Amino acid sequence: MNQAGSLLPACTVCGRPLIPDEIAMTRKMINRGARQFLCLTCLSRRFDVPEDVLREKIEEFREMGCTLFL
Numbered sequence: 001m002n003q004a005g006s007l008l009p010a011c012t013v014c015g016r017p018l019i020p021d022e023i024a025m026t027r028k029m030i031n032r033g034a035r036q037f038l039c040l041t042c043l044s045r046r047f048d049v050p051e052d053v054l055r056e057k058i059e060e061f062r063e064m065g066c067t068l069f070l
């Protein structure tokens with residue numbers, strides 16, 4: 001079950017409720033128009049990139065002012 005009040009989608013692979021950063025990262029790594037999103041764990045498996053690296057990337061994109069990461 002999603003958290004109460006959350007309208008965010010769940011990971012299409014494992015079903016875990018997603019946070020906005022994970023949705024933004026899916027858009028960044030797959031494509032901007034993605035409608036199915038993956039959590040960081042599943043993204044890291046799919047792209048063979050450690051989760052920690054993905055977290056660092058999120059911070060980098062945020063610092064660069066990427067509009068997907070507000």
Ligand SMILES: [Zn+2]
Pocket residue numbers: 011012013014015016038039040041042043
């Ligand atoms: Zn997942």
